Amino acid sequence: MKTVKSPFHFKGGVHPDYNKELARDKAIEKLPLPAELVVSMSQHLGAPAKCLVKVGDFVKRGQLIGEKNGFISVCVRAPADGKVKAIEKRLGPAGGKADAVILDTTAPAPEGVAAVEPLPPLDWKTASREDLLKRVEEAGICGMGGAGFPTSVKLNPPPGKRCEYLVLNGAECEPYLTADFRVMLERADRIRLGVEIMRKILGGPAVRIAVEANKPEAIAALEKAFADIEGNVEIVVLPVLYPQGSEKHQIYATVGRVVPEPPALPIDVGCVVENVGTVAAIADAVEKGEPLLERVTTVSGDAVVEPKNILAPSGTKYSDLVAFCGGEKEPPAKVISGGTMMGFAVSTLEIGTTKTTSGLLLLSRRKVFQYASGACINCGRCLRACPMGLNPALISKAVDANDIKAAEDAHVMDCIECGACSFGCPAYRTITQSCRRAKNSIRARIAAEKAKAQAAAAK
Amino acid sequence: MKPKDTAEHYILSSSPHAHANASVSRIMLDVIIALLPTTAMGIYFFGMPAVWTIAVCVSTCIVTEALCRMAMKRDNTIGDLSAVLTGLLLALNLPAGIPLWMAVVGSIFAIAIAKQVFGGLGMNPFNPALAARAFMLISFTGPMTTWLKPFWWKTPEAATTATPLAVMKTWFVAEATASASPHGLYNAACKGVPSLCDMLVGNMPGCIGEVSAIALAIGAIYLLWRKVITWHIPFAFIATVFVYSLIAGGAPAMMQVLTGGVMIGACFMATDYVTSPITAKGKLVFGFGCGLLCMLIRQFGSYPEGCSFAILIMNAVCPLINRWTQPKPFGAK
Numbered sequence: 016m017k018t019v020k021s022p023f024h025f026k027g028g029v030h031p032d033y034n035k036e037l038a039r040d041k042a043i044e045k046l047p048l049p050a051e052l053v054v055s056m057s058q059h060l061g062a063p064a065k066c067l068v069k070v071g072d073f074v075k076r077g078q079l080i081g082e083k084n085g086f087i088s089v090c091v092r093a094p095a096d097g098k099v100k101a102i103e104k105r106l107g108p109a110g111g112k113a114d115a116v117i118l119d120t121t122a123p124a125p126e127g128v129a130a131v132e133p134l135p136p137l138d139w140k141t142a143s144r145e146d147l148l149k150r151v152e153e154a155g156i157c158g159m160g161g162a163g164f165p166t167s168v169k170l171n172p173p174p175g176k177r178c179e180y181l182v183l184n185g186a187e188c189e190p191y192l193t194a195d196f197r198v199m200l201e202r203a204d205r206i207r208l209g210v211e212i213m214r215k216i217l218g219g220p221a222v223r224i225a226v227e228a229n230k231p232e233a234i235a236a237l238e239k240a241f242a243d244i245e246g247n248v249e250i251v252v253l254p255v256l257y258p259q260g261s262e263k264h265q266i267y268a269t270v271g272r273v274v275p276e277p278p279a280l281p282i283d284v285g286c287v288v289e290n291v292g293t294v295a296a297i298a299d300a301v302e303k304g305e306p307l308l309e310r311v312t313t314v315s316g317d318a319v320v321e322p323k324n325i326l327a328p329s330g331t332k333y334s335d336l337v338a339f340c341g342g343e344k345e346p347p348a349k350v351i352s353g354g355t356m357m358g359f360a361v362s363t364l365e366i367g368t369t370k371t372t373s374g375l376l377l378l379s380r381r382k383v384f385q386y387a388s389g390a391c392i393n394c395g396r397c398l399r400a401c402p403m404g405l406n407p408a409l410i411s412k413a414v415d416a417n418d419i420k421a422a423e424d425a426h427v428m429d430c431i432e433c434g435a436c437s438f439g440c441p442a443y444r445t446i447t448q449s450c451r452r453a454k455n456s457i458r459a460r461i462a463a464e465k466a467k468a469q470a471a472a473a474k
Numbered sequence: 475m476k477p478k479d480t481a482e483h484y485i486l487s488s489s490p491h492a493h494a495n496a497s498v499s500r501i502m503l504d505v506i507i508a509l510l511p512t513t514a515m516g517i518y519f520f521g522m523p524a525v526w527t528i529a530v531c532v533s534t535c536i537v538t539e540a541l542c543r544m545a546m547k548r549d550n551t552i553g554d555l556s557a558v559l560t561g562l563l564l565a566l567n568l569p570a571g572i573p574l575w576m577a578v579v580g581s582i583f584a585i586a587i588a589k590q591v592f593g594g595l596g597m598n599p600f601n602p603a604l605a606a607r608a609f610m611l612i613s614f615t616g617p618m619t620t621w622l623k624p625f626w627w628k629t630p631e632a633a634t635t636a637t638p639l640a641v642m643k644t645w646f647v648a649e650a651t652a653s654a655s656p657h658g659l660y661n662a663a664c665k666g667v668p669s670l671c672d673m674l675v676g677n678m679p680g681c682i683g684e685v686s687a688i689a690l691a692i693g694a695i696y697l698l699w700r701k702v703i704t705w706h707i708p709f710a711f712i713a714t715v716f717v718y719s720l721i722a723g724g725a726p727a728m729m730q731v732l733t734g735g736v737m738i739g740a741c742f743m744a745t746d747y748v749t750s751p752i753t754a755k756g757k758l759v760f761g762f763g764c765g766l767l768c769m770l771i772r773q774f775g776s777y778p779e780g781c782s783f784a785i786l787i788m789n790a791v792c793p794l795i796n797r798w799t800q801p802k803p804f805g806a807k
Contacts, residue, residue: 025804026804029494031490031492031494032492190492263804263805264804267804273804273805274805275805275806275807276803276805276806276807279805347484348484348485349484349485349487349491350484351491353489355489355490355491355492356489356490356491356492357489357490358489358491359489360484360485360486360487360488360489360491361484361486362483362484362486363484378491383485383491384491384492384493384495385485386493389498389554389595389596390593390594390595390596390597391596392498392501392595392596392747392748393596393747393748393750393752394501394747395704395747395752395753396496398752398753398801402804403803403804403805404801404802404803404804404806405801405803406752406753406800406801408752409752409796409800425800426803426806429803429804429805429806432489434489434490434492435490437490437493438490438492438493438494439493439494439496440496441496441497441498441500441501442498442596443493443497445488447488447489447490448488451488
């Protein structure tokens with residue numbers, strides 16, 4: 016095991032104000048069980064889980080309440096004992112509505128309800144690869160960095176593809192967020208165990224642990240935990256630069272490989288990237304039989320009384336998190352689920368957390384910029400900031416002119432929506448937003464064409 | 475569109491929710507700041523006529539911009555300072571003694587014709603100040619090529635003179651025809667040109683803002699430091715002029731760089747965002763084209779100076795250069 020500086024530097028990137036000092040020194044605190052949980056069936060990327068319970072049912076902690084529904088999907092387990100109060104469409108952080116199970120955790124357990132057997136602990140050294148993989152799937156683990164990709168799918172490369180490098184994403188380049196930092200600091204031993212389990216599942220790849228240079232305490236904790244690990248393991252210290260935590264850029268920074276354009280995936284260049292929190296969750300799932308029921312969420316921003324890193328069950332309402340932090344210092348002007356660069360502004364605090372809720376930010380008016388977009392002056396700042404090497408100015412002008420074809424020709428589908436272009440635009444143009452619009456409209460067109468082709472084939 | 479702003483609702487917007495606080499007006503202000511040294515030098519050498527020309531150009535540009543926006547029923551945009559900058563740049567590219575009404579006409583042309591009819595800032599295909607200068611050079615050829623001597627008030631009987639460029643132009647011709655040794659020719663002709671030191675400081679006839687190479691260089695360094703411009707266009711432009719004159723002969727290469735509009739053109743006119751390519755590669759091509767055309771006009775054209783025409787022609791080619799030099803996405807084949 017050794018610690019190295021990242022030898023590869025991607026082009027582009029920006030330096031937003033990190034504001035991590037608000038919560039970085041706050042040790043992880045466990046939230047007392049909230050009275051009500053809003054457990055979404057769509058906490059991950061892919062098809063929502065199929066709800067297995069009905070109103071009035073009493074569920075036990077760890078009980079399967081949502082079944083994996085397709086290849087790219089993840090099951091959902093009850094984060095706590097409670098009675099199903101309602102099953103209804105609830106607003107998610109991204110603005111869409113999804114089925115959610117509303118749990119009343121104060122309801123007394125009825126007589127005669129058999130406790131659900133928790134998943135049995137596994138000895139990872141003797142368990143087979145298939146058993147371990149099955150456990151990851153049963154535990155409902157998805158990528159906890161933000162996208163929520165099903166981890167069991169990622170850990171099971173398609174035939175013919177081999178994982179040569181397992182990259183652990185501890186960059187946490189989003190402003191304000193310190194959840195991953197605290198996990199690395201306080202749970203480094205769990206991360207180490209998770210790495211050993213994942214190495215076994217993936218057939219012994221080399222391991223690269225990527226951490227941004229502004230987290231020396233986390234690097235020290237990892238160095239200690241990994242000191243006597245065998246095999247090819249390196250901690251790679253990355254320069255502080257947004258979006259260092261992007262999957263593609265992390266692969267480049269750690270192993271110097273470039274993931275080709277979509278639909279290529281990291282596994283096409285022999286890499287699997289997992290967030291450090293996910294790795295710790297895998298360790299718990301295998302060693303303790305503990306499914307992914309809770310996670311660390313950073314609650315921060317200048318409008319919250321005491322920023323904290325909170326270990327809370329999935330489905331905790333944002334209002335409960337804020338109350339645990341002492342409430343609002345002043346009425347927030349903007350509430351963001353996630354970080355300031357890629358997070359979602361939400362309209363209410365009555366939203367439940369998910370497996371991917373890394374942060375909740377309450378920002379006062381002073382921290383919220385309001386803009387009037389002007390004409391592009393062709394200054395090229397977006398082009399120099401774009402980590403994907405695109406020409407965002409061209410794309411945004413094309414979208415303004417409703418010329419989606421031109422945006423597509425300018426490789427808008429490569430856009431990772433990191434926000435670096437909009438961040439630096441002196442004309443306050445909504446460039447990232449334009450890219451998103453173009454991507455959605457291209458995806459819709461492709462889906463329509465596919466449906467049409469299928470209909471034609473069916474005739 | 476300003477987001478809805480009420481006490482009961484959180485502001486909703488798509489990410490990112492952070493901004494670097496850059497602004498168009500700050501960029502324009504930076505360019506104006508960078509032009510202050512050369513403005514001061516111009517006023518030092520050419521006196522009150524320079525002050526009046528600058529004042530008239532800047533104020534006419536501001537008024538014209540406001541009137542145009544009003545006529546077009548668009549938001550007033552004088553706050554972005556681009557009109558102030560256009561006025562200042564135009565004034566710095568005029569001879570100090572120009573009749574002020576001509577400066578007014580030129581300023582109106584710059585804002586109304588070269589900029590606002592295309593839709594305003596960001597839409598103009600040509601650099602407004604240079605387009606106006608070209609328009610004035612054709613319309614008012616005499617006054618536009620009558621140059622005050624530095625400190626002209628000390629020699630009121632002979633206040634005007636030719637620029638060094640007009641003298642240097644003859645060298646290309648002389649070299650091609652005369653059998654005299656280049657060295658002797660150079661010595662003979664040197665009477666018409668200032669010393670290298672004078673050229674650096676700006677003690678020579680010329681446009682208000684183009685004479686002082688040192689002041690322009692200070693401004694350019696400020697812009698590079700503020701990351702308003704990149705090195706590509708100034709470097710490619712100046713290097714091309716230098717190498718061309720080494721190869722083509724005529725006046726010494728340093729002289730070609732330091733006289734006329736090369737310095738102000740390379741650092742302040744060709745680097746105009748709107749009318750120059752967006753990629754680094756494109757900027758190098760653009761700068762090379764400007765330098766080459768400038769020297770071709772100086773050697774073969776009918777004007778002694780070709781800098782503004784060179785940049786205007788390259789402005790026209792800019793969309794094509796942009797098309798050729800699109801960046802390659804990360805991960806693309």
